[in-house]
Amino acid sequence: MSPIRRWWRRSRSRSRDDERLASGSAADRLFERRDPLKEDLGRYRTFWLTDFAVDHPISVLTLLVLIVIGGFYSYLTVPKEASPDITVPFVAVSTFYSGVAPEDIETLITRPLEEELNKISDIKTLTSQSVESVSSITAEFEAGMDMTEALQLVREKVDIAKPELPEAAEEPAILEFNFSEFPIMQVNVSGEYSLVRLKELAEDIQDRMEQIPSVLSVQLSGGLEREVKVDVDLGMLKYYGISFTDVIEAIAFENVTVPGGTIDVGDVKYLVRVPGEFESTQPLEDIVVEAEGSRPIYVRDVATVDFGFKERESYARLNGNSVVTLSVSKRTGENIIETSDAVRAVIAEMEADFPPTTHISITSDSAKYVRSMVSNLENNIISGLILVVSVLLFVLGVRNASFVGVAIPLSMFLSFSVMQILGFTMNMVVLFSLILALGMLVDNAVVVVENIYRFREEGFDRKAASKLATAEVAMPVIAATATTLAAFAPMAFWPGITGEFMSYLPKTLMITLTASLLVGLVINPTLCSLFMRMEGEPRPHLTREFKIGAWVAAGLVALFLSGGRPLTAFLLAATVVGLILLNRFVLDPAGHWVRERALPATLHFYEGRLRWALRHRVLVMGQTTVLFVGVLGLFAVFNPGIEFFPEDIAPDDIWVQVETPVGTRAEVTDAIVKRLEGELGGVDGSVDYESVVATTGSKIADFGSQTGSQYATVALSFVDFELREHDTNETLEVMRSAIGGDIAGATITVDKPNMGPPTGRPVNIEIIGEDFETLKELGDRMVALLSNSDVAPKLEGLESDLDDARPELRVE
Known part of the structure; x- marks a missing residue:
């Protein structure tokens, strides 16, 4: 007879038994259960772990309480961030040499450093970029390289090359790439007063923010900075017969505070200090540049001294209004949500002391995205629990369905504890993995609890049914879980940056599914052995004191x-x-x-x-x-x-990046950005803008950012998904059609943030040679060739990374 037929007959038989019990005496209505000790149970196999758990229910219940407490604590305290904190095998060497042309930077700094760094055998690729005043060399090491050792190797080779570098060049800076230290939010300060005052307020906020333990750095952009300008009259220098260098040396010599040690006066020891730094322009004008005969030559005789402002290197605007922007970066491993809350608390505290016309706004807050992911996880856990119990209660009843339902939170709590021990953070990959695992968490519990229910129907008491039923399905349940884990296991060995980024997916699934296996084989049988009740079975008698205590609790x-x-x-x-x-x-x-x-x-x-x-x-x-x-x-x-x-995910942000020819002054680039801001306001979908932040002086690159007066970025942030009137993917395409390309001497690109790990461009074509003029010519020809080819409609961001040199005047 088929199992289904047996189930069908057993169901009909149980219905007739219920009718008989309902019509019989009280004694007849008592359930008569099989006594396992009186039966030949040799044909039933047992599972040692379940047997131990069922025989020691107090220990299991204690373990259950510890899992709940530990998991809840771990969930609250585990660091939360947008992306996994991965080790990137890149080391950068940056050297600053002010006022030197790219060709000289290449010859004097980049080549000597490259020659030594090339001797490191563990370096996979070595790339360099020589621009005006700066040499940047990036060393990519083999995957799995210990970055502490890598940094030490690079330092040793740089120290060897230092004697060959110009004495006027600054000390080479050696840095390790860390993508978790990118800005997590931007704080914009605006008000109805000058940019000088705005910058002073922003600097006060910057000082307070940097005191937050989880904040790594706060970068300031925009605003004006005061400086003392000394405009030298070359005609007067010639008249007095002195040089420009004489003026510089005279000012530098006088603008110094000299320490004088200590002096004992009676019983007191005093510090001796000779202040010489200028606090106004008058002492600066009275400096003697040179004394010929009886008449000294003062600075005021050859120059005009006045207060002014430093040449602006950056501009910042929010929704068209000038602002000073603070970019906040958190420390590695810190909780992004707690860091964001701490920053907001500082702003709220300081804003109360600022003038009423001061307005402080926050944009590009990554914590908002992380909060949304965490909220989705919580909602999925609750929804999954409700749906599982709702489906099973019609088959097993509310009480027995609850045994299956507890597998979801218990498995999650156990997973949170293990992940915190292993040093995981709560990031987008881990959260996605947990949501993916939700549907599989109850599989083991459903099989175990349903089988225990079947054994109870056959007459076994709770304890025997829990042991025998679990043992009967233990190996199939373990095998099913193992096959699922085996399907994800290869992803844990994915090499490279992408592999390290995605390794959190299989690791989280393995932890979570293993936790659900432990819950299914240990905790579920123990709960069933204590509390499972069959339909029609008399309820246990509860004392009056127990009922009162339960209501009070x-x-x-x-x-x-x-x-x-x-x-x-x-x-x-x-x-x-x-x-x-x-x-x-x-x-x-x-x-x-x-x-x-x-x-x-x-x-x-x-x-x-x-x-x-x-x-x-x-x-x-x-x-x-x-x-x-x-x-x-x-x-x-x-x-x-x-x-x-997936590329069709509606972005929350769109980046419009502007690049003008090398050497373009910042105010010229900013004028183009202002025009661009006006055009963006007329694009379909502009009603969905939450903020428009324009920054001149930097642009977002594949691995960080690039600075320079020729760069600018307009960051568009959209309102929450449910409040949008347009699909942001459509808005992105409209922008590309309307403003993408070359306008007014600038190259405009419209893009969205990349999803997933930093991988650079999908396709790179490298042209290698010694002569930069030839390389530039070939690169431009390649770009033109691809732009006019059949694949052009499928290409985005086609460009050459070889920039023109800054225009220069050569004095022969």
Whole structure:
């Protein structure tokens, strides 16, 4: 007889037994269970772990409480950030040599350093960039390289090359790439007063923010900075017969504070200090440059001294209004949400002391994205728990369905504890993995609890049923979990930066599914052995003292969850009472109807279809083969393509980047940006802008940012997804069509933030040679060739990374 038939007959037999029990005496209505000690249980196998757990319920319940407490604590304290904190095998060597042309930077600094760094055998690729005043060399090491050792090797080679570098060049700076230290938010300060005053306020905020332990740095852009200008009259220098260098040396010599040691006066030891730094322009004008005969020559005789402003290197605007922007970076491993909250608290505290016309706004807050991901995880856990219990309560009843439902939070709590021990952070990959695992967490618990329920139906008591039923399915459950883990295991060995980034996916799944296996084989059987009750089984007698204690405990829990607010506690209590009544008068009868009528009818229908398929095996296998081949054919014909991260996700931000010719003054680049801001305001989808932040003096690059007066970025942030009137992907394409390309002597690119790890461009074409003029010519020809080819519509961001040199005047 088939298992389905046996289930069908057993269900009908149980219905007749219920009727007999309902009509019999009180003694007849007592359940008569098999005594495992009186039966030959040799045909049943046991599983040692479950046996131990069921025989020691107090230990298991204690473990359960520890899992809940430890998991909840770990969930609250584990660092939360947008992306995984990965080790990037890159080391950068930057050397500053003011006022030197790129060709000289290449010859004097870059080449000597490259010659020594090339001797490091563990370097995979070595790239360099020589621009005006700066030499940048990036060394990429083999994956898995210990970065502490890599930094030491680079330092040793740089020290060897130092004697060959010009004495006027600054000390080479050796830095390790760390993508977790990129800015997490921007704080914009605006008001109805000068940019000088705005910058002073921003500097006060900067000082307070840098005192936050989790904040690594705060970079300031925009505003004006005062300086003393000495405008030298070359005619007067010639008249007095002195040089420009004489003026510089005279000012530098006088503008010094000299320490004088200490002096004892009586019983007191005093510090001696000779202040010489200027606090106004008058002492500067009275400096003697040279004394010829009886008449000294003062600075005022050959120059005009006045207060002014330093030449602006950056501009910042928010929604068209001038601002001073503070870019906040957090320390590695710190909680991004707590850091954001700490920054906001500092702003709220300081804003109360600022003038009323001061306005401080926050944009590009990465914590907002992380909060959304964490909230989605919480909602998915709660929704999954409700759905699992809702489905199973019609089959097993509310109490028994709850045994399956606890597998979700317990597995999650256990996973949080393990992940914190292993040093994981709560990031986008881990959160995605947890959400992905939600649907698999209850698989083991469903199999175990349903089998225990079946053994209880056959007459075994709770303890015996829990042991024997779990042992019967233990190996299949372990095997099923192991095969799932094996499918994800290869991803843990994915090499390179991308592999380290994505390794959190299989690791998190392995931890979570292993936790669900432990819950299914240890905690679920123990709970069932203590609390599982069959339908129609008499309820255990509860003493009056126990009932009173339970109600008091429930009231205390309600007060705790309500935060001491009586109204909230009353609503919680009313909700619990409502759920009890709902279960008693709605869910319980509905579940009884499903178990006794709907489910048997469904199984009867399924059995009929299955019998038909078994009688027509050739036809069924033929249809399956045709369907399989058809699906493969559809893939071959339509070719859905392959991409690492989906490109059709609606972005929350869009970056419009501007690049003008090298040497363009910052105010000229900013004038183009202002014009661009006006055009962006007329694009379809502009009603969805939350903020428009324009920054002149830097642009976002593949691995960080580039600075220079020829660069600018306009960052568009959109309102929350549910408030948007347009698809931001469509807005992106409209912008590319409307403003992308070359306008007014500038190159405009419209892009969105990359999803996933930093990987650079998908395709790079390298042209190698000694002569830069030839390289530039070939690079421009290659760009023109690809732009006019058939693949041009499929290309984005096609450009050459060889920039023109800054225009220069050569004095022969």
